[in-house]
Amino acid sequence: MSKIHTATHRGKAPVIEIIVEPVGHHDRFAARLDGRVLVASSRQPFLDAARVLLREGHDPRSVLVMRHRGSSTESLHACLGVAAGLTVEERDARPPRFARWKALHLTDGSSRTAEDDAPGTHLPAEAAE
Secondary structure (H helix, E strand, O other): OOOOOOOOOOOOOOEEEEEEEEOOOOOOEEEEOOEEEEEEEEEEEHHHHHHHHHOOOOOOOOOEEEEOOOOOOOEEEEHHHHOOEEEOOOOOOOOEEEEEEEOOOOOOOOOOOOOOOOOOOOHHHHHHO
């Protein structure tokens, strides 16, 4: 049975139901749609799965629903496009909060080297050749 429903969820939008289950560490989960792995390991599988589904071309107006494996309880639900634009931010001693997600680019931040823990150097493509 497909977990993408044409039925509505509080409106007229299609519903996409993902199932999450713990993997590895106690705070990591895999997210699946119809048995297909969308996210192999994440601390925020609902939000990461939303980004995968959006990249695959699903309607951003769809309602994404998350259930834990073996449970009939709806744990989370949100508009797919909204969920895809969020992340969970944990800073200082404050509780976790939703924040705007931004894609990580290779030039963001600086990597550390194993020898001296100093910031790594990024060479322009011409210099690396």
